Amino acid sequence: MACKRAKHGSCSVFGCTNEHRSIFLVPSSELRKKQWVNCIYSGNAPTQLPKVLYVCAKHFTDDRFLNLGQYRAGLAERLKIKSGSVPTLLGSATNLGQASTSSACIQLPLSRDVACQTDHLETHTVGTQLSLKTLRRHFISEGVQAKVSCKDFGVGTSNADPLCLSSTPLKRPPKRPRLDLDEQLEDSSLVEASKGQDSTYDPAYSITASLDSTLQSEHSSTPTHNSKKYIVYENCIMELFNVCPVCTRACDVRTQRLGTFLSVKQRCLHCTFRRHWNSQPILGSVPSGNLHLSAAVYLSGASFIQIEKVFKAMKLQLFRYETFRRHARAFIEPAVLHHWKVTQNVNLQWLRQAEKVIVGGDMRADSPGYSAKYGSYTMMDLHTNTVVDIQLVQSNEVGGSCHMEKEGLARSLALLESRGVNLDCIVTDRHPQVQKFLRERNITHYYDVWHMAKGISKKLEAISKQKDCEKLQKWMKSINNHIYWTAAGSTSEPERVAKWTAILNHVRDVHTHEDPLYPKCEHAIRKTTDKSKWLQADTLAFNKLEKLLTNKRTLKDVAKLSPHHQTSSWEAFHAIILRFAPKNVVFPFIGMLCRLYLAAMHYNENANRPQAETEEGVPLFKISFPKARKGECSVKPQKTQPTFGYVADMMDLIFEKVFVNPTPYTDALLAIPVPEDLSAQYEKPDKEEVIASFVSRFKREAV
Structure with missing residues (x-):
């Protein structure tokens, strides 16, 4: 006689006082046949028994149930028991989520039923073990879905979590939305079922998702x-x-x-x-x-x-x-633009509160010569070594690449004036258009020493390679250092000129000068045994050197050398730009602008980082061999590792704000005027005609 599920009743096993939610009807004849009645009643079995006994699920072994795995996983609401099953476990409280390992649970004599000659199903895990909650969260069933509070099925003795089996239907949890994908693999597109897609939507990178x-x-x-x-x-x-x-x-x-x-x-x-x-x-x-x-x-x-x-x-x-x-x-690009504008507003607000601001400006072209497409003009606060503005100019906006630097400077100065920044002076290179523009605007203008030293060094090196001018090779380094000393140690333009022309007396071993602003050299007079290094006044080498150092343009430029700050920071920033926008890669206008902003944010965050030290506090240095020094080594302080906080900030911005509501960010990006392509002024030919007219230079007909 098969065991049946009862709708009511309490467990007949002696000493079983738990709250029972799953009761089965077991024929008493089956229990007497297998001599388990005395075990169930602890030796005090009554002489007369009802036809069936009420026995709860905790007294059956796991192999007696048909759907134990589904019940544990939450896929079944009620347990099903095999035909001919009899209770073989005797004990106190148990828990479905615990194994029958307690000493209080007694295993009764086991025997196989003729109708169920099957062993216990042994299971194993492959790769991982999944908990009940994990299974509930990752699948849904086509059958009954019930919220089951028990973790596992078994017989135990825990009093904290009593047996949780019930014949009462439990409340079903709400089904989670499912993600429907097209039956296409690899790079196939997926159908979008959601509504309200913007213009940037494309099925190649979006999928249907009603997932909460x-x-x-x-x-x-x-x-x-x-x-x-x-x-x-x-x-x-x-x-x-x-x-x-x-x-x-x-x-x-x-x-x-x-x-x-x-x-x-x-x-x-x-x-x-x-x-x-x-x-x-x-x-x-x-x-x-x-x-x-x-x-x-x-x-x-x-x-x-x-x-x-x-x-x-x-x-x-x-x-x-x-x-x-x-x-x-x-x-991404709307987030970059927004983050740069926010940081730029903070920097400009700080400059507005300063009494005197010294800025430096320089342009970087995306290719050498007069074939550049883009020119990026950088305005930097030389006091804090911070990039405050970048202007991107395309060559067809100003009629050629030679006019891009002036246009970039004009746009940057217009921005600073609109924000109320009070400029004290500006430091740039010696670009003629920039000189004229700042002179007409009555802005104090200084020249960068590095750019002038570079120009004079190139000309001096060319002279030193000529016949009878080889002695100038020994003076090239001294003359280069004299340029920096003249700019840093002078307080007025005439004093700079006086100190600069004194080098012509110094190379002849004359250390007193006629100019009252600089009557004699400040260094100690030392006698030298090598008199061959001194130049003579009537030699070709001295005449060429004098002509180079005292021509009208050189003296005019020396008078305007910057005594405050130099533009070596620009060159470091231009090296950073190469990481974000290499010159051998062509970018669209917005893409180039955003990469310039990224380079500026990286530079502002890491330019002023401190020097690295050992655990004992000893400063670290690194030795390098610059190409310009031709084998001579130089030592530089080794700074700490750069940080990338701006990347983390923009990641948060993209995922938490821009992705949620991209409209205000994309509107700001679309408001940027984008110049037309360089090829827009030309008529686009027919592709088929161009292909038809193609002839290899090696296959042309003989003339």
């Missing part, structure tokens, strides 16, 4: 983009889905990929278990990993083409370049 955003970070306060990521191999992932965690049989597994995103659908053909697993959270309609990777590549100044080569070498899955560009236009 709270499910993405329900158990973690860490934002999605700040969580750790790992490289996981495909065969390792498949180990987690090949076997059903309920019945431990093989499952039907299907995968779908979109860039770095992987979706796995697992379905057991033997039970009702189903699971849908995503490798990344879904933000709106975009996999977060795809967007995060695009932002990381862009904000770090890396090249997507180079990153793509690395991914292909490792067989890492990656999205296409078109997807990267859409991410950049829709989210």
Whole structure:
């Protein structure tokens, strides 16, 4: 006679006082046949027994149930017991989530029923162990879905968590939204079912997602983009889905990929278990990993083409370049523009409160010569060594690349004036158009010493290679140092000229001068045994040197050498730009502008970092061999490692604000005037005609 499920009654086992939620009717004839009545009643079995006894589920072993695995996983509301099963466990309180290992639980004599000659099903885990809560969160069932509070099924003696089996239907939890993907793999596009997509939407990088955003970070306060990521191999992932965690049989597994995103659908053909697993959270309609990777590549100044080569070498899955560009236009570039404007406003507010501001400006072209397309003019606060403004000028805006520097300076000065910045002076190179522009604006203008020293050194080196002028080789370094000393040690323009012309007496071993502003050399007079290094007044070398150092333009420029600050910081900043915008790569106007902003933010954060020290506090230095010194070494202080706080700030901005509501950020980006392409002034030819007219130079007909 088969055991049946009872709707009421209490357990007949002696000493079982727990709250029973799952009661089975066991024929008393079966118990007498197997001599288990005395065990159940502890030797005090009555002479007359009812036809059936009420026995709760805790007194049966796990192999007596038909759907124990599904019940534990929350896929079944009620337990089902095998036909002919009899209770074999005797004990006090137990818990479904605990094993029957307590000493208070007594195993009764076991015997196999003729109708059920099956051993206990042994199960094992493959790759991982999943808890009940994990299973509930990652799959839904086509059958009854019930919220079960018990963790596992078994017999134990814990009094803290009594047996939790019930015949009363429990309240069903709400089904979570499912992510529906098209049945297309690799780089196939997925259908977008959500509404209200903006103009930047493209099916190549978005997927349908009605997934509630709270499910993405329900158990973690860490934002999605700040969580750790790992490289996981495909065969390792498949180990987690090949076997059903309920019945431990093989499952039907299907995968779908979109860039770095992987979706796995697992379905057991033997039970009702189903699971849908995503490798990344879904933000709106975009996999977060795809967007995060695009932002990381862009904000770090890396090249997507180079990153793509690395991914292909490792067989890492990656999205296409078109997807990267859409991410950049829709989210990354608006965030870069917004973050730069915020930091720039803070710097300009500080400059507005300063009494006198000394700034420096210089332009960098994207290619040498007169063929440059872009010219970026940098305005830097020389007191704090901070980039306060960058202006990007395209050559067709001003009629040629030779006019870009003046236009960039004019735009930067207009911005400073509009913000109420009071300029004391400006330091630039000796560009003729810049000189005239600042002279007409009555702005105090100084020249950078490094640029002038570089120009004179090149001319002096050319003279020293001529016949009878070889002695000038010994004076090149001294003359170069004299330029810096003249600029730093003078208080007026006539004094700079007097100190500068004194070098002509010094090279002849004459240390007293006719100019009253500088009557004699300040160094100690020392007698030298090597008289061959001194120049003579009537020699060709001295005449050429005098002509170079005392011509009208040189004396005029020396008078305006900067006594305050120099523009060596510009050159360091231009080296930073090469990391974000190499000259051998062509960028669109907005892309070039955003990369310049990134370079400025990186420079402002790391330019003034301190010198590195050892654990004992000893300053660290590094030795280098600059190419300009031709084999001579130089020592420089070794600074601490650079930081990238601006990247973390923009990541937060992209994921927490721009992605949520991109409209105000994209509107600010679209408000930037973008000049037309250089080729726009020419008529575009027909492609077929150009192809037809192509002739290889090696296959032309003989004339």
